[in-house]
Amino acid sequence: MYKRMLVLRFPPEITDKPIIYYLSQEYNLCFNILKATILPGEEGIMVLELSGHQKNVKAGLKYLRSKGVKVKSVAQEIRRNDEVCLMCGACTGICPTNALYVEQDSRQVIFNPEDCKGCELCVAVCPVRAMEIRFSKEKVLI
């Protein structure tokens, strides 16, 4: 399942048209609306998570753009919940960038977000789901 978190901006002329509806109807996509408002200038803003086959997500985005909707993705980031992490190391074997690694002497499992490329492999591999996907809120609200 391919997932994208998006910020959509609807110009005033189209805020009264049923656009999102077609994403599920025509493109077989699932959406989850997290926020929707119409700003004083009558521009509509919506934050939504879109999921489905990657191919369909791409086609759906193309459709939105063709209708004049401005689409922006929200940056995702991977974080570790240190309260939950067992310091086992199971994630270190599959991390392609060594953002997760075992420190030699202390045997601590270190997560270095700077080296993380967001592949999300560690998320399901971690036995206690300590690796979480977060959307950076600051960027949603621009």
Add this chain to the structure above:
Amino acid sequence: MANFQVNKTFQEINEKIRQGKAVVVTAEEMVGIVRKKGTVKAAREVDVVTTGTFSPMCSSGAFLNIGHTRPGIKAARVWLNGVPTYAGLAAVDCYLGATEPREDDPLNKIYPGEFLYGGGHVLHDLVAGKSVLLRAEAYGTHCYPKKSVEKRITLKKIPYAQLCNPRNAYQNYNCAVNLTDKTVFTYMGTLKPRMGNANYCTSGQLSPLFNDPLYKTIGMGTRIFLGGGPGYVIGPGTQHNPDVERTDRGMPRSSAGTLMVSGNLKLMSPRWVVGVSILGYGCSLAVGLGVPIPVLNEEMAMYTGTGDDEIFTQVIDYGAEYPTGETHSLKEVSYAELKSGSIEIDGKKVKTAPLSSYVRAREIAEILKEWIEKGDFQLGQPQELLPS
């Protein structure tokens, strides 16, 4: 009987513990002590060596008595948070196994399955003090007429809960690689194709049974750290197999001994009883376990002083070979090599990854050391040693 220069008994060591005079070190510290002072001097100075391991141990579970209802029920089927238990016991007794998934879990239908909630997670929730939904069904009898019940229980409220793990603390385990061209999802973790990683799963020199490799002090009645509370070894674990190839220090070169252990769940802590989800494989329970080893003589000092560079395991292909049930070793490697971060197989450098938390194993050995030093924890002399 071998003649030793140092001879101590369980009783003498326990007397020292009572007086707060016992010298206790962790297995990690013992390696340095023995290398510096030799086995005889180390045996004279050190009384107890503490060990630890914290990793998924599938063969775990708990006997629960869920308490009588009014009117009574002879519960024939019992679920806890949707996880089926084995209830073919007395009226309100059941056994909750760690690897039992929730009844509506999609399992591996969408491969690889995530197995987000199972028996191990219920145990963790109970130990963490959370309330758990109990559902029971019965056929109804004269003395126990009730046919179904649904209620919330907590560990505090139920009359009895005993962790009873048929096989824990495996003495040594394979190091797993994948020689095929596809990623595989195994109980040894996710293995990338063409030996993309090598996973291993013991705490090496800190691991309980690597510190008494021939079971000279461990058996039924050995008191241990189990899940954060006191527990006991109650016998050899299932698949206990002492007859394997060993080094001249008695260390098994492949998986060998195991422990069956038990302890009062009500005294345990959620830090050491943790439900885990192994991608594509299933649910399980990570158990914290530590065994104190009495240094009765210089031979025990030698065993407990053995370091990661003198403990070995075999690299096995879990991609194609392991599933067939017939395996051969691709290479023998030491735990020191595994811990270095990479090993070399057929000229290829392969990244290693532990599945067992060394940091937490060390923490267990330290806690156990503290318990013994404070005089709170006496050694249990086994009534019967493990088969060797």
